[in-house]
Amino acid sequence: MLGKLIGYETKAFGRIMVPLYIAMLAFALFTGLSIRFVPEDIMQGLPGVLIGMLYGVLMMAIIIMTCVLSVTRFYKNLLGQEGYLMFSLPTDTATLIVSKVISVLIWTGFSTIVAFMAIALSALGAGGIEAFRELLHFFRHPEILQHLSQISGVLILTVLMIIAGTAASIVRIYAGIAIGHQFNDHRILFSIVALIAFNIIGTIWSTLLSTFGFYTGVFESLSRIFEADTVQGICIAQTGMIGVLLFQVALFGILTWVLLDRRLNLE
Amino acid sequence: MGWNFNDNTPIYLQIINGLQREIASGAYPPGSRLASVRELALEAGVNPNTMQRALAELERQGLVNSQRTAGRFVTEDTAALSALRRSMSDEIIADFFRSMQSLGLSNEEILSLVQDWVLEHSKEEH
Amino acid sequence: MSMLECTALSKNYGSVEALRSIDLTLESGRIVGLVGPNGSGKTTLIKLAQHLLTPTSGMITIDGMIPGPQTKAIVSYLPDRDFLPQWMNLDELMTFYHDFFPDFNPAKAADMLDTLGVSGRQPLGKMSKGTREKVQLIFTMSREAKVYLLDEPIAGVDPATRDYILRTILSNYSENALVLISTHLITDVEPILDEVVFLQKGTIELHENADALRERTGKSIDGYFREVYRCWGN
Numbered sequence: 001m002l003g004k005l006i007g008y009e010t011k012a013f014g015r016i017m018v019p020l021y022i023a024m025l026a027f028a029l030f031t032g033l034s035i036r037f038v039p040e041d042i043m044q045g046l047p048g049v050l051i052g053m054l055y056g057v058l059m060m061a062i063i064i065m066t067c068v069l070s071v072t073r074f075y076k077n078l079l080g081q082e083g084y085l086m087f088s089l090p091t092d093t094a095t096l097i098v099s100k101v102i103s104v105l106i107w108t109g110f111s112t113i114v115a116f117m118a119i120a121l122s123a124l125g126a127g128g129i130e131a132f133r134e135l136l137h138f139f140r141h142p143e144i145l146q147h148l149s150q151i152s153g154v155l156i157l158t159v160l161m162i163i164a165g166t167a168a169s170i171v172r173i174y175a176g177i178a179i180g181h182q183f184n185d186h187r188i189l190f191s192i193v194a195l196i197a198f199n200i201i202g203t204i205w206s207t208l209l210s211t212f213g214f215y216t217g218v219f220e221s222l223s224r225i226f227e228a229d230t231v232q233g234i235c236i237a238q239t240g241m242i243g244v245l246l247f248q249v250a251l252f253g254i255l256t257w258v259l260l261d262r263r264l265n266l267e
Numbered sequence: 268m269g270w271n272f273n274d275n276t277p278i279y280l281q282i283i284n285g286l287q288r289e290i291a292s293g294a295y296p297p298g299s300r301l302a303s304v305r306e307l308a309l310e311a312g313v314n315p316n317t318m319q320r321a322l323a324e325l326e327r328q329g330l331v332n333s334q335r336t337a338g339r340f341v342t343e344d345t346a347a348l349s350a351l352r353r354s355m356s357d358e359i360i361a362d363f364f365r366s367m368q369s370l371g372l373s374n375e376e377i378l379s380l381v382q383d384w385v386l387e388h389s390k391e392e393h
Numbered sequence: 394m395s396m397l398e399c400t401a402l403s404k405n406y407g408s409v410e411a412l413r414s415i416d417l418t419l420e421s422g423r424i425v426g427l428v429g430p431n432g433s434g435k436t437t438l439i440k441l442a443q444h445l446l447t448p449t450s451g452m453i454t455i456d457g458m459i460p461g462p463q464t465k466a467i468v469s470y471l472p473d474r475d476f477l478p479q480w481m482n483l484d485e486l487m488t489f490y491h492d493f494f495p496d497f498n499p500a501k502a503a504d505m506l507d508t509l510g511v512s513g514r515q516p517l518g519k520m521s522k523g524t525r526e527k528v529q530l531i532f533t534m535s536r537e538a539k540v541y542l543l544d545e546p547i548a549g550v551d552p553a554t555r556d557y558i559l560r561t562i563l564s565n566y567s568e569n570a571l572v573l574i575s576t577h578l579i580t581d582v583e584p585i586l587d588e589v590v591f592l593q594k595g596t597i598e599l600h601e602n603a604d605a606l607r608e609r610t611g612k613s614i615d616g617y618f619r620e621v622y623r624c625w626g627n
Binding site: 015089090 | 440443444445446447461462463465466468470472474475476477478480485489492493494495
């Protein structure tokens, strides 16, 4: 059921995102080619400015649409009129929520990849195949490779941290929306209030923790581990961060689940 | 949708009456196969359970036979059919007489009026 | 066999009591009218049966189970609003229903959509309100479910559409299923009901066989309730 739900989310996201991706990639290539073939004096004039602006607008559109869809797919599909259908599927509330979170992660990933591909494509267009070859050559350099392999653990953990961070922020938004949804009017307003409250509570909590850490000397002993500035130290810190983020995912996830499963209030 | 029902009698009684009329008039000829309960219910625009109940009553009255696999058939028993026609026409006549009597006519007057009416209209027909 | 059962079922919205300790048993193979004025608790009861709401106290079961994924697999629910994704076209909806509801009969749906004369490529959002309502009913009735929960299926429709809807319900519900139709328009559904449950201010005023009620009161169900409403001052 989870797979089917994600597949259906993919359709809903893809309907809007895929055309944007195609436009972005095509335009990135066009930008690169114009940098290469159009005389410089023209590119420095209005056409160049327009191309640059459109490039930026498309990039922003992808980022904004990814964020907007991440929120509206939850808000409209589960808590709007379509909620009557979604909550009538023979599945449980947790599966519905998890499918939304995973879909957001997948499409955030796609959007990131497309953004990088767009930059690569425009570079390829501007510099031709030569530029690409040089880039590859750079990465093949033995020293670089060695460095990369040394910090591969850090890289992988960074990626995991970004994923956990994205998940934590999206689930937090879902929890905020779920709270706003408890009210019969001004739901969006109350959702925003809930999110602000989360932030305030989070700040108070971390202030308390750091004060506690400072006075009890926990920080000092922790910092001794990192002082060595070894890759291992960084890895430990990152793993800790991932742990904290996953805890947030669980906390806000459970809050969302309770509100949607026990206190659903469809319009 | 379907048949028209009046408000104050149970629907299954009205269905029974309706089906009896169809059988008496020969709209459903003797020995003919009736549609399935569901189809009949749909045609009348009623609940299949109600139709089932009406058909069971018709079976009990011997107007319809049910054969387990083949479905339901209108009876070929001519005696039962004429008894049905008889009882239905009795009802109509009784109604008619009640209405005429309410106009202050005696039975004899009514009968002679009926005779006149028949004579007049048979002339028209020829 | 009892298919839907409520035991001392109550639901409050804040301080408002929408349902007050209801006891109700509905058998399979029946078409039941859930009637009563607006705000009497009809929709609340249906939502509780579908786990869109949770009881404040008491219990509701479907086929012996607390509402959840297992009951949703055997319940086909028609809410009183546009609940299908408006951006989907009919072909996509067919795939959706086929994917998520194991009891969905695509041939039946295709057949009815064909008769209705709508094309598979058309998105739901582009159809007229009347057509959309028919499409929603077609999808609901194309499931071979054990329970159909139909919330106000004939509210605000013209007589021809009403006939279409009632006919579609009658000719498609699976045998031995329980069909629960909520409505405040009793006359229109009267001939197709086995039983009638009358809700008033969150309590069941009456639960009786439809024909028995007509026989007992010598009135149509609608006529009877009109009279009773007046007594209760609505």
